[in-house]
Ligand SMILES: CCCCCCCCCCCCCCCC(=O)SCCNC(=O)CCNC(=O)[C@H](O)C(C)(C)COP(=O)(O)OP(=O)(O)OC[C@H]1O[C@@H](n2cnc3c(N)ncnc32)[C@H](O)[C@@H]1OP(=O)(O)O
């Protein structure tokens with residue numbers, strides 16, 4: 001790439017308005033524009049600007065400060081916005097082919113504005129792979145059936161009873177006309193052929209009224225994402241043409257014979273569910289984006305909001321307090337590490353899809369599918385939980401102002417919340433990752449590697465189990481190599497312990513089902529979490545230590561990597577001691593002190609670090625998070641825009657005329 005200074009980035013990345021945040025911006029150790037260019041590059045920055053400015057200039061996307069939209073109105077507005085997104089068609093096919101990462105950025109830019117139209121749009125786009133309707137966690141247990149009738153060359157779709165109804169489906173509540181329905185396939189010989197997906201029309205495209213035999217409706221108000229209409233559906237002998245089977249895993253001939261290129265039922269099951277990895281990868285990135293939104297607000301607020309001080313007449317920004325730094329800056333470090341991880345995971349996924357498109361049947365393609373599944377089944381939990389905790393911490397870090405709806409932290413928290421549940425409940429998904437890791441135990445003694453190298457750490461399994469914490473000082477701990485080594489040990493240790501526990505459970509006569517169930521807490525669940533944290537850290541460590549990173553940016557990036565690693569690791573301190581990796585009081589203390597020292601070193605960079613990823617004010621839509629840092633003016637400006645802010649309430653007579661009489665209704669008996 002051309003050196004930063006030789007290109008004029010002013011038009012792409014304009015300066016921020018002058019104001020109270022300048023104090024911190026001047027203290028930053030690096031140039032935020034140079035960082036933005038390093039992380040995204042010119043093309044992506046241009047794309048982001050194009051999307052952000054289109055939304056800002058379009059009256060349909062105007063905000064409604066101080067106005068309560070009814071759910072019905074919000075759903076309507078969301079639909080109109082979603083339609084408009086199709087009209088904008090921000091990316092051409094050519095652009096996508098040249099750089100698939102652009103889709104990823106486009107989705108996240110739209111989501112930064114509001115997740116409801118973004119997800120509605122995504123679900124419409126992904127109709128060929130998504131809009132699936134299912135049973136919940138236990139997909140194998142889906143009870144909707146699709147029976148082939150060779151006389152009419154149709155499938156008959158049937159929901160046995162209301163408990164088997166499809167529930168929660170995005171876009172289905174009010175407006176979807178077609179759905180991809182997962183159902184158990186039966187051929188005319190009465191044979192069961194496993195889970196398959198079918199395209200089923202559910203509403204008339206001219207009238208939006210349900211197709212006969214389909215009962216479809218809206219499931220009601222949710223905790224967040226209320227612009228989206230989530231729905232339910234039941235099918236009573238609904239007939240669909242034979243062509244509507246989505247023959248990913250298998251097909252039925254005109255005579256009603258089943259054929260599949262994948263012979264094994266188990267393999268067919270994973271092929272049928274393979275598309276879930278893309279949803280889980282997207283949700284990993286959606287959660288990471290929520291981290292960006294919440295931290296932009298909380299850090300800008302903390303840099304301006306002053307409380308107390310060393311003397312009575314001098315108050316200092318709350319960001320100067322050790323506690324505030326420790327509450328926020330590790331999440332900032334996590335945002336950078338997870339941002340990098342999300343991009344790399346998306347690249348892995350692109351490779352997987354390229355293989356599918358070119359009909360690769362190699363062992364490598366199968367291994368990629370398994371590794372991607374294991375990665376995103378843990379990265380979705382890690383990132384959605386991190387964002388959920390961060391949103392709450394940011395809310396509290398902004399004190400009372402954080403609780404004001406206009407500042408958006410409540411919306412971010414509530415809209416992020418279902419990321420922990422949909423496309424697979426987090427706790428259920430983590431079991432997929434630990435299953436994958438446990439399946440490598442039998443290879444431990446032979447040379448092996450996985451396509452993306454994430455399990456290659458196990459090649460040194462026996463050797464790593466002998467490792468110990470060796471840092472001799474706090475300064476020794478200030479590089480991410482220290483937590484990374486500890487994580488490698490942790491993964492090997494938890495793998496060994498989980499394997500031993502499973503064997504013990506089985507030896508004591510428990511069934512496979514029971515034995516596996518009894519190995520989750522403190523064993524397999526911790527293993528999956530440690531593994532994904534180690535993977536995220538490994539990738540970010542390698543990136544930040546790359547000699548190609550400009551020397552002007554490397555120190556701050558290395559600090560972020562070290563802070564993310566140490567802070568994540570500190571939650572596993574008990575296991576590090578329990579398993580003998582760490583001993584004595586120094587190890588724990590070094591880690592804690594290094595975390596605090598890194599927070600301190602990063603606090604003057606914090607504002608510039610959020611400037612790198614914060615969207616424009618219109619998109620962020622939070623008075624306390626605005627780039628000018630004029631906290632109080634911005635809040636007042638917004639408060640006074642409310643249409644009824646200064647009005648007397650319509651029920652004023654209940655207070656002034658029909659005055660309350662205390663005890664009037666008290667029983668006289
Ligand atoms: C760019 C486009 C994006 C578009 C995307 C937009 C979405 C972005 C916006 C957000 C919008 C949200 C909208 C919400 C949309 C829903 O929520 S859709 C509903 C999603 N529902 C779920 O995810 C259900 C969760 N449950 C499951 O996925 C599965 O049933 C379970 C839990 C993973 C399987 O559990 P199980 O029955 O115990 O099966 P198990 O024996 O473990 O698995 C059998 C084999 O299949 C394998 N397998 C299972 N799943 C997979 C898989 N996915 N891949 C590969 N192999 C697999 C297993 O590894 C196992 O292999 P082996 O170990 O035997 O070799």
Ligand SMILES: Cc1cc2nc3c(=O)[nH]c(=O)nc-3n(C[C@H](O)[C@H](O)[C@H](O)COP(=O)(O)OP(=O)(O)OC[C@H]3O[C@@H](n4cnc5c(N)ncnc54)[C@H](O)[C@@H]3O)c2cc1C
Nearest residue numbers: 132133134136137168169170418421422423424425427428
């Ligand atoms: C906003 C939103 C949108 C959605 N959109 C769609 C959609 O478009 N299409 C679609 O098909 N679905 C959709 N869903 C449904 C979603 O996919 C499911 O809610 C999700 O997969 C979890 O399944 P469940 O609700 O059946 O939870 P359950 O499986 O009933 O989980 C309940 C609890 O039990 C625990 N649990 C379950 N099994 C185990 C186990 N084996 N071991 C340990 N603990 C276990 C879970 O951890 C959880 O805490 C949506 C959900 C939400 C919230």
